[in-house]
Amino acid sequence: MVVSTYIGIYYNVVICIAFYYFFTSMTNLLPWTYCNNPWNTPDCSGVVGTHQANATFANITAVMSGVTEVVNRTKRTSPSEEYWRNYVLNISDGIGNFGEVRLPILGCLAVSWVVVFLCLIRGVKSSGKVVYFTATFPYVVLTILFIRGITLEGAISGIKYYLTPQWQKILDAKVWGDAASQIFYSLGCAWGGLITMASYNKFHNNCFRDSIIISVTNCATSVYAGFVIFSILGFMAHHLGVDVSQVADHGPGLAFVAYPEALTLLPISPLWSLLFFFMLILLGLGTQFCLLETLVTAIVDEIGTDWIIRNKTIITLGVAILGFLLGVPLTTQAGIYWLLLMDNYAASFSLVIISCIMCICIMYIYGHRNYFKDVEMMLGFPPPIFFRICWRFISPLIITFILIFTVIQYKPITYNDYVYPNWSLVIGFCMALSSVICIPIYALFKIATSEGATFLERLKHSVKPDASWGPALQEHRKGRYATGGPESVEVITPLYPQYTLFLNEHKRHKEYFAFSF
Incomplete structure (x- = not known):
């Protein structure tokens, strides 16, 4: 619940920014196309209407004229980047300087929470029907963007860059940590969402089949989306006459800077921008549905009074309002700093630790034989030997390896050139530990309240099934x-x-x- 709360707060802010870009794309000319806007700086360098030959000619002219300024900058400031930083975020100089609330972002945040609430107003009865659309339509958009992307000049170079392994990255702990976070995010491991949604299944539902389909589909979708993204980035690199690595970005920079800029180079760019951000909105809502339903179901199940059971809609509304209020600080001028802090700490280390403890507790405290019998009773057949080995040995070892590797090569979070102050990192680690600490605290509570005269007797009784x-x-x-x-x-x-x-x-x-x- 703690992890889902953290993610639910900032994840809807990401969705609201996608809503904002979606609304601003409803125009004849995308506002981040040129450098002639009030928020642009003299360093802005647009890509629309420019060519590599023109840039080369400008460089030669500058050198011949003895101009000391380097025209061909290694790191240019694009119109989309300045639109993102100076207009959408109006970013402050540090995480401690909140500045003012960005009212357009606040309004879109309200829209996001209203949409989420309306889709969950009847629980899984309503969200289950909505998910049919939010889970399938992004594939339609991806396919449209893929067909358009591979027909662009330079798309092959982007795809080659995407498919070429960088073996030196194997020794980088951040790569392994990011990979683990991606899998945990996309599959929902250790969030509580899987348990929540599975609780609505019939007892004999074939969860073995479902897990195989979801895992394969998830990874295949990630690979497919990579082709879509890098075909466009390859086209952009060809247009600018630079390497793909110089236009590729990560995190918010890819979704709200690099890709939007690439869209300005396409004919009828507002149409492609609308499709892209509509896809992001649908993908985000699918995740947000699961997060909110997890919190609501946990509250209803744990408290379980007649009034709460009958008025689940009111609980859903209360959670949505609280989530909106807690997300307001993320709509300030320092909001992006806090969003990235929560993204990097609130649900990264925590998910890895929780999942590792989950494997160990179920396999070695509850007992793998008991667990295998439980699964067989539901499925009608025992789990395959591959899964048994993974649950008992491979999964805990890999998760532990990733956790240790990440801790050894830990690097403090940064945002572009901004280095986070130590006090903010302390807050980040407190968020990470706040969810994990629930496990030993509850364990001590159960031991203290268990039957038995001595500590060992209470411990032995507390690790048995209720x-x-x-x-x-x-x-x-x-x-x-x-x-x-x-x-x-x-x-x-x-x-x-x-x-x-x-x-x-x-x-x-x-x-x-x-x-x-």
Whole structure:
């Protein structure tokens, strides 16, 4: 819940900026096309209407005239970059200087939260239908952009750059950390979102098939999107007469600086800009739905009073309003600094640590044999040997390796040339630890409240499954979970009356396991 809260706060800010660019693309001329705007500086150098020959001629003329200024700058300031920094963000000089709230961004943030709330107003009944569109239409946009991209001159050079490995990066811890973060983000590992959404499945749903499809589709989509992005960047590099590495960017710089600039070079550029940012909005909303539903479901399940169960919409509205208010500081002139701080600390180390603890606890405390039997009871067949080996050995080792490698080669966060002050890094580490610290705190609480005269007795009792552990519905309690069976556990009847009420009144398939260590 802590991780999902952090991500939900700043992730919707990213979506709101995509909304802002989408709205500003509804024009005949994209506002970041030229350098003749009030927010541009003398260092601005546009790309529309320029050619490599003109640039070369200008360099020769400057040298012959004895001009000391270097015209052909190694790092030019593009109109899209100045539009992003000076107009959209109106960025301050540091993370501590909040300045004023950027009202256009604040308005788009309100739009983002309203859209998310309306799509979740009936829980998974409404979001499930919306996701059919938000999850599939981006593929249509990607395909349109891909077809357009590969037909551009210079696209092949961009694709070659994309496919050529840089083997020296293998020893860079940041690459491994970024790769892990990408997988955790795209698959939702250790967020709680997978558990939340799976809790709405039927008990015998084939989650093995689903996990294979989602994992393969996820990675294939990432590769496919790379072709789309780098075909456009290759075209831009060819137009400027520079290497692809000089126009490629990362993070917000790719989505809101490099790619928008490349779009200005295309015919009917506002159309392509609308499609691109509409795709970003849909992709972001799909993630935001999961984050908000995770928080709401956790609140409803943990508190579980009759009023909360019947008024889940009000809980959803309350979470949305709170998320909007907590996101307001990110719409100030220092907002981008805080957004990147949360992105780099609030959910990077935490996800890796939580997932590693999850593997160890389930495999070695709950017991891999018990877990395999649980999966077999749901699927109807035992999990394949590959998954057993991964869950027990490979996954914990790889996650631990990434975590250690990242800590050893840790580098403080920076944004362009701005170096974050130490006090902000302390805040970042506090955010990272605030979610992880919940695990030992709750473990100590369970040990202290467990039965037993001595500490060891309470510890032994606390690491055993709760008496009510098992399938939520009595009809699924078979085998070792059946009352009176050879491997039975004590069953508390009725099982969670509030869930029975919820199932009866809302006909919700809420069938899940609830760990209690």
